[in-house]
Amino acid sequence: MLFNSISFAIFLTIVFILHWFVMNKNCRSQNAFLVIASFVFYALWDWRFLLLMVISKSIDFVSTIQITNTDNARRKKRFLLLSIFTNVAILGFFKYFNFFAGSFSNAFLSIGLNFSTSSLQIIMPVGLSFYTMQALGYVIDVYQEEVEPTRNIIEYFAFLSFFPLVLAGPIERASNLLHQLKIKREFNYSNAVDGLRQILWGLFKKVVIADNCASLANLIFNHSANYSGSTLLLGALFFTFQIYGDFSGYSDMAIGIAKLFNINLMQNFAFPYFSRNIGEFWRRWHISLSTWLFDYIFKPLQMSLRDLKLLGNIFAILITFIISGIWHGSNWTFIIWGVLNAVYFIPSFFTWKRHSNTAVVAQGKYLPTTREVIQMGYTFMATVFAWIFFRADSIGQALTFIKNIFKRSLFSPPDSRAFNAANEHPSKMIIIIILFLIIEWLGREQQYAIADFGLKWPKPVRLALYYCIIFAVLFYFAGKSQQFIYFQF
Amino acid sequence: MKRFVYKYLLFVLPLLLIFFFLEYSLRNIKSGYTTKLDGLIAKSNAIEILIVGNSHANYGIDPAYLSLPAYNMAYVSQTILYDKQIILKYLPILKNLKYVIISIDYPTLYYGSDETRDFFYYHYYGINLRHKSYFNQNLSYFFYVFSPVPSIKLLLNKAGDLFVNGDSFVNGWQGYDSTNYTYINEKAGKQKAEHFDDEINSSNEHRYICSEFESLIALLKQKNITPVLVSAPCYKYVTDNLDNNRMDENLLFVKKLQAQYNLAYLNSLEDTSFKIEDFYDCDHLNKFGAEKFTMKINNLINSLH
Numbered sequence: 166m167l168f169n170s171i172s173f174a175i176f177l178t179i180v181f182i183l184h185w186f187v188m189n190k191n192c193r194s195q196n197a198f199l200v201i202a203s204f205v206f207y208a209l210w211d212w213r214f215l216l217l218m219v220i221s222k223s224i225d226f227v228s229t230i231q232i233t234n235t236d237n238a239r240r241k242k243r244f245l246l247l248s249i250f251t252n253v254a255i256l257g258f259f260k261y262f263n264f265f266a267g268s269f270s271n272a273f274l275s276i277g278l279n280f281s282t283s284s285l286q287i288i289m290p291v292g293l294s295f296y297t298m299q300a301l302g303y304v305i306d307v308y309q310e311e312v313e314p315t316r317n318i319i320e321y322f323a324f325l326s327f328f329p330l331v332l333a334g335p336i337e338r339a340s341n342l343l344h345q346l347k348i349k350r351e352f353n354y355s356n357a358v359d360g361l362r363q364i365l366w367g368l369f370k371k372v373v374i375a376d377n378c379a380s381l382a383n384l385i386f387n388h389s390a391n392y393s394g395s396t397l398l399l400g401a402l403f404f405t406f407q408i409y410g411d412f413s414g415y416s417d418m419a420i421g422i423a424k425l426f427n428i429n430l431m432q433n434f435a436f437p438y439f440s441r442n443i444g445e446f447w448r449r450w451h452i453s454l455s456t457w458l459f460d461y462i463f464k465p466l467q468m469s470l471r472d473l474k475l476l477g478n479i480f481a482i483l484i485t486f487i488i489s490g491i492w493h494g495s496n497w498t499f500i501i502w503g504v505l506n507a508v509y510f511i512p513s514f515f516t517w518k519r520h521s522n523t524a525v526v527a528q529g530k531y532l533p534t535t536r537e538v539i540q541m542g543y544t545f546m547a548t549v550f551a552w553i554f555f556r557a558d559s560i561g562q563a564l565t566f567i568k569n570i571f572k573r574s575l576f577s578p579p580d581s582r583a584f585n586a587a588n589e590h591p592s593k594m595i596i597i598i599i600l601f602l603i604i605e606w607l608g609r610e611q612q613y614a615i616a617d618f619g620l621k622w623p624k625p626v627r628l629a630l631y632y633c634i635i636f637a638v639l640f641y642f643a644g645k646s647q648q649f650i651y652f653q654f
Numbered sequence: 655m656k657r658f659v660y661k662y663l664l665f666v667l668p669l670l671l672i673f674f675f676l677e678y679s680l681r682n683i684k685s686g687y688t689t690k691l692d693g694l695i696a697k698s699n700a701i702e703i704l705i706v707g708n709s710h711a712n713y714g715i716d717p718a719y720l721s722l723p724a725y726n727m728a729y730v731s732q733t734i735l736y737d738k739q740i741i742l743k744y745l746p747i748l749k750n751l752k753y754v755i756i757s758i759d760y761p762t763l764y765y766g767s768d769e770t771r772d773f774f775y776y777h778y779y780g781i782n783l784r785h786k787s788y789f790n791q792n793l794s795y796f797f798y799v800f801s802p803v804p805s806i807k808l809l810l811n812k813a814g815d816l817f818v819n820g821d822s823f824v825n826g827w828q829g830y831d832s833t834n835y836t837y838i839n840e841k842a843g844k845q846k847a848e849h850f851d852d853e854i855n856s857s858n859e860h861r862y863i864c865s866e867f868e869s870l871i872a873l874l875k876q877k878n879i880t881p882v883l884v885s886a887p888c889y890k891y892v893t894d895n896l897d898n899n900r901m902d903e904n905l906l907f908v909k910k911l912q913a914q915y916n917l918a919y920l921n922s923l924e925d926t927s928f929k930i931e932d933f934y935d936c937d938h939l940n941k942f943g944a945e946k947f948t949m950k951i952n953n954l955i956n957s958l959h
Contacts, residue, residue, distance in 0.1 A: 171794050185655060352655045361662070628665070635669065639802050 166209050168418045169371050169642075176206065180328075181425055185352055192349040196323040199426070203328040207292070214290035217255070218326065224251050225300045226321050229307040229314040241308060248304040252297045259289045264495030292332040294492060296325055298457055303339045305461055312339040320346050327428070329419040333412070335433040335453035342430065350427040359616065360424025365634055366615045367417030372638045374601055375410030377594050378403040384589060386556055389566050394575030397566055399591060404556045405549045406598055409438065412451065417613050436609045438548070438602075439526050441540035443509040446548060448523075454492070458485050475515075482514060483507045493555070498563060502554040509547055525610050673796065679809055680795040686729060687778035689823050694725055697825070698747040701725045703955070705826070706737035707757025710886035714939040715755060717825040719948035721956060726826035728757060733767050734863055738870040739781045745877070753955055754874055755882045760896055760923070763863055763904060764854040773799055829941035830934035837935035843891020846936050851897065864907060871915050880958060883908060883919040884951055887928040888937040920954050922947060 166173045180202045188198035208215040228248040232241045303324070306312040315321050324343045325331075385392060385400025392400070416433035423430045437449035447455050463485040470477030483504070490503025526541065527533040533541065550567070557563035584591050608614030615634075619627045694701070703724035705715045711728035727740055737756060745751070767775075767783060773791050775781045777799075782788075790798040796805050822828050874881045888896075901923075911917055922928070932943030939947055 170790070171797055172790065175793075352658070354655075354658050357658050358661075631665075632669075642797060642802055 166206060168415065168422075169368060177422065177425075184426060192347065193319065195350060196317075196319050196346055199327060200319055200322045203323070203326040203331060206328040207326060207331055210291050211288075214292075217290055217293075218296060219322075221251060221255050222296070222300055222322070222325055223318075224248065225304050226318060229304055230316060232304075232308050233314050245304060245308045249301065252301050256293060256297050259293055261491075261495045295334045295336055296331055298336045298454075298492075299330075299334075300325055302336065302457055302461060303343075306339055312343065315343060315347070327423070329422040330430060333415050333419070334451075335416055335419065335431050336457050337430060337453065342428070345428050353427045356424045356427055356429075360421040362615060362631075363417050363421030363424065363613050365421075365631065365638075366613050367414040367419075367421060368638050369634050370410040370414030370417065370601075373410075373597065373641045375407050375414055377597070377641060378407035378410060381584075381589055381591055381594060382407050382556070384584070386562075386566070389562070389569065392569075392580055393577055394570045394572040395577055396579040397570045398575065399579050401549050401553050401556075401566075401570070403591075403594070405438075405545075405552050406601075408552065408555070409434075420613075432612050435612075436525075436605055436614075438545055439541055439606065439609055440544050441526060441537060442513050442544055443506065443547060444513045445523075446544055447506075447510065454489070458489055462488055478514065479511055482511055486510065496558075497560050498554045498557050501560060501563070502551050505551045505554060509551070528610065676796045676805060676809070677794065680800065680805060683808065685774075685778070686823065686828070687774055690727055690729065690826050691778060693823065693826055694727060694744060695747065697723070697725055698744070699749060701748055702750050703753045703755060704741070704748065704751055705755040705757075706732070706740060707755075707884075707886075708732050708759060708762075709938060710759055710888075711755070711757035711884070712827075713829055713934065714886040714944050714947050715757075715884075715951065716827050716829060716941070716944040716948045718827070719945055720952050722752065724755075724825065728826075731768065731771055733765055734758075734762055734867050734870070735766055735783055736771075736775055736781065738866055739775070739783060740779065741870065741874070743779065743781065751879055753880045753882055753958075755884055755951060756870075758883050758885055758904070758908060760888075760901065760904065761850045761853045763867065763907060764860050765857050766859040766863060770799075827944075829944050830938065831941060833931055833933055833940055834935055835930075838889060838891065838930060838933060840891050843889060843936045844895045846888075846892050847895035854900070868911065871911060871917065875915055881915070881917055882951065882955060882958075883911075883917055884947075885919075885921045885923045886937075886939065886947060887922040887925045887932075887943070889928075889930065889933050890924075892936045893924050918954055918958055920951055922950065 166176060180198075184195065184198055184202075188194045204215055204219075207218065225248050228244040231244045235241055303312070303314075307314045315324070320343070323346050324337070324339065327337075327342070330337060382400050382404040385396060386404070389397060389400070413434035420430045420433070431453055433451060433453050435449040435452065437446050440446035440449055463481055466481040466484055467478060470480055473480065486503040486507035487500055488503070489506070490499040490501070493499045493502070526537055553566055554560070554563045557566060579591065604618065605614045608616060608618050611617045619630050622630075700723045702722040703717070703720055705711055705717065705724060705726040705728050707715075707728040709728070709730040709732075712726065712730060712732075715726055715728070717724035717726050728737075734756070741754060772784055772786065773788060775783060776786075776788055777791075796802065800808060871881050905921075908917075908919055908921075912919055928939070928943055928946065932939055932946055934940040934943075
């Protein structure tokens, strides 16, 4: 059941009504109901996935209790390691088995040894990477005594399997979400209205921006050998907006849905394409993953490699970004994407730029300065370049794609015939993206673009704006609810 | 909470009204499928010849020119798999059925069906060929069957041949009045042939389709109903671009069936007696061509008894 489907709209309506009108007695009943709703939501994908989640996360629950119950440091560590090992083993098996088996086989073949490995038909449970990281973060926080563990298993599963975030995040922290689940939640009118607005904006990003960009990007990437440099560049740009619309749209919907239950999730995207350097980009893109990697991978690595000084920092950054790449998928293209981002990031880490640009660009102003435009431009183009590896099926395809961009045909108009044959209209999409960017720019100081947009306008005008967005979503709703890219990760 | 629910309902009410109106309209739209089925049921006692097949038979065989009472149940993109299911389903009410005219065309033995039309046969004829769950489609025609833009076009009667208006059918037949010369040229013919090849390449059900075809023939023979195989003419711009090997394979299959079941077969695919004035476009006959083609079929049937 996808957020952008009619069946989910019905599911959400039923859950909302039951939560506030039937199960609203106390915190315990609210949480119990959220767990049931979340389990049903998750089991609708595949009940076996639910079984895996319940069993594996129960191990984490027991581990945290044992960690808290004992004063013995070795015993604490043993349970921490048990939890880490279980999570990594499950993730490794479902996500990476075929990748590593295939890579080893190829490596042996290249030195003349035929070492065949059987490739299993493993289906990765949806959301596995997300809830595994959330659970791992929780166990580590408990171990480091940064959060008080819950001894209530209902509360624990409400935190871990909360249906808006179980499939693709945001990867929540116990310090933010768990304490909200410990107290009875009262209905909050303004939060609920804000939530609906954010869901609407998320739907717009997904259905209008991402799905339309996806058709164009797929057309160009799948037949890249036939197209001119300018068309390929256009394809890379369409993918850049596809992935942003897709994932930030999903996050907006998840955060908006949670607000309907008066639960505030962390912001996951903060207008990353308006970043002035790559450090700022990573503070604004998939924030819940970036901060998770910073806290649980980079910081421990940096500590353990501190004797190497400068080199240690470089290694820590490189390894963190490679892990980020591997987390996204079992393909060498993701690893190259991670390395590329590390290469972008390392220079800014050792200069003052690491600490710069913490505020929103052109705060309080309508327009950026020329310097800011140039900074945003090159950061954006560096990101577009890296996305080519992220989107390509293989490193070879990515390299050919890039090579073909930088041909003389880069300066010729894009191939309109190719689009006409596929009944696609890139010029229409470019106009929509420009309008979208204007709205995003105007709302960049808010949590999401239309949070404050038009709130001071006369009510009929504001309502007309919302109806326009709804009709745009309906107009582009292709009938088949398109899956979100990040579900595969 | 009350304030939220009240304001929310007020906001979504216009949308819900529009949505329910569209849903109701789409579910009750009169289509070629409903008209054909209504006619078949109404005339079931009289029908002695049933015509099945795709658009070539739908436009190309006019029951008015057959000596016995006939009904055309062919339809646009209707495949042999659906021909069989329709015959199986409605055979019990066709008490006087003597002949079934089955159109066999270039892609017939290769192409199973497409998703959109699968749902139409499920919805209008109650045939669930692929044993699919149509949960989403049943939930909303607007979103999951037609999607918004085609829905609006459909309601404005501008949907094209995907879902033709059923008012113009006579004994299940619907014909084109004239020749559209802009659709008959080498480029269009080549595109049509490529379209057939695309359909064929998109499917891997060749063996299954052949066995279903054969079982249909066996079933009809068992019920003492005579199957008559026909191949409708296509204009030379199409036939010149068809794969000869595939045409030979088709012929081989038909000849095998003919030998095994003693079947009558009229192959007009490359019949040069059909002139450009007999066609609507490169591969569909107009009403003049339909008259000519149906007369030839009628002669064949007359020769059988």
